């Protein structure tokens with residue numbers, strides 16, 4: 001099977017395509033990049049923690065790259081997700097536990113977005129994205145970073161510029177310059193926050209410790225900061241939106257909160273692929289993949305693999321563990337905060353019997369990441 005991760009998928013039946021990819025397992029190729037795509041649940045689960053793959057880009061000839069592209073590369077290598085080995089392990093030691101559970105105040109604020117939307121839009125059409133998914137995601141990031149609402153919105157704008165390049169392959173120097181400029185803005189913010197001792201959350205304390213760690217330093221703290229805001233906002237918005245879309249499903253109202261949240265995560269799988277590189281020759285379905293080959297582990301396809309999840313596109317019960325948060329040494333550090341926020345939303349919706357019925361849903365063209373541009377509808 002062939003896919004083209006650069007094509008426009010906004011009008012495609014993406015879940016059907018991902019389920020078909022899962023059937024093809026490791027027989028999927030990306031026509032634009034030539035990457036090997038691994039898509040069955042068993043293969044993805046097996047390879048996520050396997051040291052035959054690394055998240056770190058192998059050394060390559062950079063002599064033809066423009067200065068702005070080189071600056072961008074230099075910035076990305078410091079991110080937790082694009083690093084490996086001792087550097088990543090040290091970074092992870094600082095960050096582990098620094099993005100923990102959300103406290104009751106934050107959970108109440110999250111639930112209040114839903115009750116307020118129910119009061120304010122009792123009978124009119126409203127945007128689920130603007131009224132619930134986006135403000136809740138801002139609240140979660142604000143809680144982790146300890147930033148004000150306004151500051152968090154500003155940080156999220158910078159994260160969006162960076163994510164656009166990662167998810168939708170910006171290919172010109174102007175686009176790359178935008179990423180470098182966004183990164184520089186976050187660097188200034190972080191420098192001021194660390195200098196003025198704005199260390200009100202465990203996450204900011206961890207960034208301060210990373211910055212002062214002689215083997216890591218400020219650029220590592222900046223990488224962790226940029227990765228966190230970029231990796232948190234869009235997938236949260238997507239998952240919360242899928243939660244809204246599923247709330248009209250007949251079995252939603254009677255579901256048990258934790259199980260529903262896991263199904264929301266499985267069915268949304270906001271990051272549909274996670275990137276790795278082969279560290280040695282790997283045999284996949286009798287084919288040998290040479291070292292340094294780029295391998296996309298299909299989290300989205302794996303989560304819709306019918307051999308692991310019968311009737312994969314349906315809201316199910318008591319499913320096995322999904323892979324929406326990846327796995328191995330790069331397993332998502334925000335997973336528990338995400339689960340807390342989804343449970344708060346499911347809790348308030350099932351308690352009051354709220355269900356959202358969408359009338360206009362528009363997807364972003366990207367296959368790599370689930371994103372919505374419009375989600376309008378009303379309470380049922």
Ligand code: HEM
Pocket residue numbers: 048080081082092099140141144227228231232233235236239269270271274275299324325326327328329330331332333334335337338
């Ligand atoms: C629904 C929301 C989210 C989803 C689906 C998600 C998914 C993921 C995935 C797939 C990875 C890569 C794992 C791998 O390649 O094995 C990852 C890494 C990461 N995530 Fe999340 N994420 C979400 C929200 C968050 C939030 C809210 C935060 C923090 C506030 C966060 C912080 C991170 C960090 C720091 C990493 C890098 C870990 C490392 O490389 O060591 N994520 N996430």
